[in-house]
Amino acid sequence: MKLFKSLLLTSFAVLQLACSGQSPKINGVSFVASRNAITEKSVQPVVRINANFAALMPFGFIRELSHPEIWFNTERQWFGEREDGIKQYAEELRKKGIKIMLKPQIWVSNGQFTGFIKMTKEEDWKTLEKSYSSFILEYARIAQESNFEILCIGTELEGFIDARPNYWKGLITEIKKIYKGKLTYASNWNEYNRTPFWDDIDYIGIDAYFPVDDKQSPTLEASKKGWQKHKIEMKTYSEKHDKPILFTEFGYRSSDYAGREPWTVDRVDKQVNLEAQAILTQALFEEFWTEEWFSGGFVWKWFHDYEKVGGPEDNRFTPQNKPAEQVLKTFYSK
Template sequence: MKFYLPLFLLISTFSCLSQNTSKTKINGISFVATRDTVKESSITPLKKYHANYAAVIPYAWMRSLEEPLVVFNEREGWWGEKSHGVSVTSKHMKNQDLKVLLKPQLWIGRGQYTGHINLKTDAEWKILEDSYTAYIMRFAQVAAQENISMFCIGTELDSFVKARPDYWQKLIKEIRKIYKGKLTYAGNWDSYKYVSFWDQLDYIGVDAYFPMSEEKTPDHNTITNSWKKWKKELKDVSDKYNKQILFTEYGYISADYAGKEPWANAGEDKAVNQEAQHILLEGLYNNVWHENWMAGGFLWKHHPVKGRRSLEKRFTTQDKKAQKTVHAAYSKQY
């Protein structure tokens, strides 16, 4: 005897199967902008990571947390952070089969945390809103013109997001008018769950600097146990909005105690420790990357040109043990 499922059950079953089918992860690298014209050969090393995405990051500036004007000037700054430089860099990436996340973000004087912008009056907030809109819309236009795959509307702007929710709703609508790709926002690890507009975006972006370990060199069991708490939280937020989590930034320094405060650079008191960086990254991939709610993420970061400052303790995995760790994870089909 043959049995036939009703059409609505067939559709429902197919829908569930489709949602559970693993898709290619976003295996991304954050690419540091260049002072001068970038050559396509400078993009080629990204393939060593087996990456399929790269983030292009043009910065704008604020003088302090209390001064609201966002400053972006096409005549000054690094070539790779200007509109033309972003366009050329993105073209080079696409020529090498890399999709692009365009991620404009703010730098505040003396490296103060962008989440602590502290304005007192509506007039000051209006200055911030108008100047930030001009900056973001300039690059939304670049993203539209270059057919860039994904655009990030802001990074770690905790107090701005909390104080001016209506502004962000309007900004998203304005961006959608000209840009048809995917949108995200980069919420910090300790505040992303309070963002009010995830339902308006395509991915829940998280700068994933979750504390992992207080050990100089953590072990794998410690990392696995530490991820349990954060995985539950991430899944709960993903389920709430029915959207995948995207690690808009993630990474660890190659120094002692790299898992204690993962957002911090290494001071003189910390020794080089490539093993700690390797273990922390391997633990992240093993515990998180395979999850259905996980879209992937962007490793922080790759320097196309080495500057005067040593990179031996910094976030990049270039020429370190962890570069092979990243390549191995990005080579898998999750």
């Protein structure tokens, strides 16, 4: 009954949004790469939730946090992580009117946090810079050739950016020589306010895993209240730089305490809590999707094999086959 009431409130909130005259938002999914090509069947669930954007995520790999070389776009990788896979995915998605953000990402062995990448010698920093330039400029070429609408130039690389800000400024100049579309960077939620190059790109990108509620089962009212401090800071920051905020990732696990540390990805056997995920998702939409300074976002994460993912026993991030999917569909509707 509690969840039913929440969904009724969601419908009312969307009606208010529709009457507000707001410009269309980026209603996106983070489309996970797989071993295989996708088909129309893979895209139909994206269409059904009224999404208008998909983030495609090719990966480059680093052996360890202090290793300076990135390998990428090789036959050893899954199809969806390579150039041919990205183009095939985009082709199928665009048949249904879905626009594309290309979001190349780095994976460090054992899933170590990319924000901790740090070299110990100047020559290794130089090698990393050269390697990262090769990586991102290759995907800038692909984004330009394929007319992708947005290119994300990096994801959660705060240590690299803090240590080498001049490199990143120069890199953006080089990217713009190749790619003529919109640019963003996916900063971690606690990183965005010290990222030095927002004035050089189009969106202030944030992976929005802000802590908003520390309860086992959050309420809508408390979750919305938990956003207020973060929201005020983001609005002020957006106005300072005269750039819109884009949630390059947002979402919650369907588990207890999902709003306490939303960035947690550990494979733990937490109690499944579908209602927590749905309520937290609704709170985020109600707080942000009516704001002029906010451009939208990409839910984390969406898998191509719809029937086999998510569901009532799953405590991971995907909203698929869960009540949170209905929240997405409602707010993503026009």
